[in-house]
Amino acid sequence: LSSDIDRLQDAVRAFAEARDWEQFHTPKNLAMALAAEAGELLEIFQWLTPEESRLEASESAFESARSEIADVLIYALRLTDVLQIDLVEAIEAKMQMNASRYPVQLAKGNAAKR
Amino acid sequence: LSSDIDRLQDAVRAFAEARDWEQFHTPKNLAMALAAEAGELLEIFQWLTPEESRLEASESAFESARSEIADVLIYALRLTDVLQIDLVEAIEAKMQMNASRYPVQLAKGNAAKR
Amino acid sequence: LSSDIDRLQDAVRAFAEARDWEQFHTPKNLAMALAAEAGELLEIFQWLTPEESRLEASESAFESARSEIADVLIYALRLTDVLQIDLVEAIEAKMQMNASRYPVQLAKGNAAKR
Amino acid sequence: LSSDIDRLQDAVRAFAEARDWEQFHTPKNLAMALAAEAGELLEIFQWLTPEESRLEASESAFESARSEIADVLIYALRLTDVLQIDLVEAIEAKMQMNASRYPVQLAKGNAAKR
Numbered sequence: 001l002s003s004d005i006d007r008l009q010d011a012v013r014a015f016a017e018a019r020d021w022e023q024f025h026t027p028k029n030l031a032m033a034l035a036a037e038a039g040e041l042l043e044i045f046q047w048l049t050p051e052e053s054r055l056e057a058s059e060s061a062f063e064s065a066r067s068e069i070a071d072v073l074i075y076a077l078r079l080t081d082v083l084q085i086d087l088v089e090a091i092e093a094k095m096q097m098n099a100s101r102y103p104v105q106l107a108k109g110n111a112a113k114r
Numbered sequence: 115l116s117s118d119i120d121r122l123q124d125a126v127r128a129f130a131e132a133r134d135w136e137q138f139h140t141p142k143n144l145a146m147a148l149a150a151e152a153g154e155l156l157e158i159f160q161w162l163t164p165e166e167s168r169l170e171a172s173e174s175a176f177e178s179a180r181s182e183i184a185d186v187l188i189y190a191l192r193l194t195d196v197l198q199i200d201l202v203e204a205i206e207a208k209m210q211m212n213a214s215r216y217p218v219q220l221a222k223g224n225a226a227k228r
Numbered sequence: 229l230s231s232d233i234d235r236l237q238d239a240v241r242a243f244a245e246a247r248d249w250e251q252f253h254t255p256k257n258l259a260m261a262l263a264a265e266a267g268e269l270l271e272i273f274q275w276l277t278p279e280e281s282r283l284e285a286s287e288s289a290f291e292s293a294r295s296e297i298a299d300v301l302i303y304a305l306r307l308t309d310v311l312q313i314d315l316v317e318a319i320e321a322k323m324q325m326n327a328s329r330y331p332v333q334l335a336k337g338n339a340a341k342r
Numbered sequence: 343l344s345s346d347i348d349r350l351q352d353a354v355r356a357f358a359e360a361r362d363w364e365q366f367h368t369p370k371n372l373a374m375a376l377a378a379e380a381g382e383l384l385e386i387f388q389w390l391t392p393e394e395s396r397l398e399a400s401e402s403a404f405e406s407a408r409s410e411i412a413d414v415l416i417y418a419l420r421l422t423d424v425l426q427i428d429l430v431e432a433i434e435a436k437m438q439m440n441a442s443r444y445p446v447q448l449a450k451g452n453a454a455k456r
Contacts, residue, residue, distance in 0.1 A: 003118045008209075026164040032156065035149070041149065048142055055141065067208060067211075072152075083179060083180075109133070
């Protein structure tokens with residue numbers, strides 16, 4: 001029984017292979033593509049107030065955000081596949097590191113980087 | 115039976131709530147944080163050749179890439195949670211759009227944006 | 229009589245040449261480095277309110293912002309040098325395009341992208 | 343006698359003021375806009391080989407790069423104006439720091455971050 005993530009990663013890989021795009025999909029290029037999509041996501045929010053950024057007043061901005069986040073995730077799925085990184089394990093490992101870096105007592109109400 | 119993604123999203127939400135970080139986690143701020151992590155990912159690859167970017171020769175660069183990709187994904191999980199976007203549906207919808215935008219015959223061996 | 233910009237661009241080029249860094253300074257790599265520095269700039273501001281982002285209350289955040297903006301500009305100077313783009317002309321051409329794209333009457337008080 | 347940079351900065355400020363855009367131009371928002379433009383710059387280069395990234399074979403990619411770099415610089419001019427950072431001094435200070443961080447003997451032919 002494969003997970004959602006495995007299934008999506010398989011679909012993204014098949015999409016690239018069908019188009020002979022493995023030649024473009026070096027980790028370097030995929031990192032660039034991911035960051036470029038993150039830039040498009042920023043553009044949606046750049047002039048909005050914190051409250052407006054909830055996108056409750058704009059269906060079209062919401063759809064754009066959904067689409068750009070999907071692009072970021074698609075490249076993240078592809079990049080972790082090419083680098084043979086287990087995405088779930090990577091997230092879990094980072095969450096554990098964050099838990100020790102930001103203990104509740106010290107980090108409560110305070111987002112300062114440690 | 116919840117999926118990996120639901121489980122991770124719950125963990126990321128609980129982490130923020132335990133630290134009273136909801137106040138910082140507007141969609142605007144989360145988009146910035148995601149893009150900042152994408153920038154850290156770029157930094158790992160910026161001077162590498164396409165071949166070197168496979169990170170087969172550097173355990174420490176590989177670990178850094180794994181960690182930065184995890185950061186991107188953690189913010190993506192949090193952002194989609196705050197915006198109430200179904201991440202799996204968003205990816206599937208975008209994959210379908212990509213399939214019609216990049217038909218195999220036209221896109222074969224050619225990564226030009228359409 | 230050379231301008232500030234020419235002088236700075238010469239200094240950035242000399243710095244790279246003295247270190248045999250021309251081999252790393254392809255336009256692709258410089259665009260990545262510029263974007264990575266833009267990501268570090270984002271990180272300074274990501275959790276701040278609009279008002280806090282003026283950095284009037286934090287000398288160290290101000291110094292960090294100054295340093296990251298300088299990094300962005302140094303890579304922009306190097307990238308335009310390598311691509312043989314006249315930076316002043318490029319800015320002036322874009323300002324003219326923006327003036328016709330955002331006529332005062334339509335754009336007044338409204339930052340919507342056109 | 344004002345320099346190129348002062349003159350461009352004045353023009354960018356006047357452009358914003360004429361459109362009542364000061365309200366949008368918090369440092370936070372300008373940092374986002376700068377990073378979003380850096381993302382558009384990345385997109386031009388993401389699938390290109392190092393050699394292709396010189397853009398000698400594509401007039402239209404060259405024009406796009408020129409336009410996106412101009413956008414990055416326009417936001418950098420505006421951001422330094424709003425934060426009252428002297429851009430030339432900031433670059434000179436960073437170049438001096440880089441000179442001591444990357445001494446020629448250690449950094450020769452080696453772009454590793456220090």
